[in-house]
Amino acid sequence: xxxxxxxxxxxxxxxxxxxxxxxxxxxxxxxxxxxxxxxxxxxxxxxxxxxxxxxxxxxxxxxxxxxxxxxxxxxxxx
Numbered sequence: 001x002x003x004x005x006x007x008x009x010x011x012x013x014x015x016x017x018x019x020x021x022x023x024x025x026x027x028x029x030x031x032x033x034x035x036x037x038x039x040x041x042x043x044x045x046x047x048x049x050x051x052x053x054x055x056x057x058x059x060x061x062x063x064x065x066x067x068x069x070x071x072x073x074x075x076x077x078x
Contacts, residue, residue, distance in 0.1 A: 002046045003053050004075040007061060009041040015066030016040035022064050028056045039071075050074070 011019045016034040020041045024032035031044040043061065047053040057072050 002048065003050050004044065004046045005053055005057075006073045006075070007043040007045060007057060008039040008071040008073065009043065009061075009067055010038075010069040011040040011066045012068060019064055019066045023061055026056070026060050028052075029061075 009019065009023075020032045020034040020043075023029055023041065023043055028047055029043055029045050032041060034041050045053065045056055045061070047056055053072075053074070057070060061067070062070055
């Protein structure tokens, strides 16, 4: 089973569209859209394990210039 998560991202002012575009190119990201509200970009990502998902967020997504904060919300199937 694949581990999926939504990643809520806050960016520097005026950087949301660029951040969403860059993140959308990362392998493992299935959706990246800029939005309004308390977060600037919402990403849906998937990986084979929780550890791989963590590495994707920390090593790849958080490395994108313009990001100030992320919140990762794993999808659960109840």
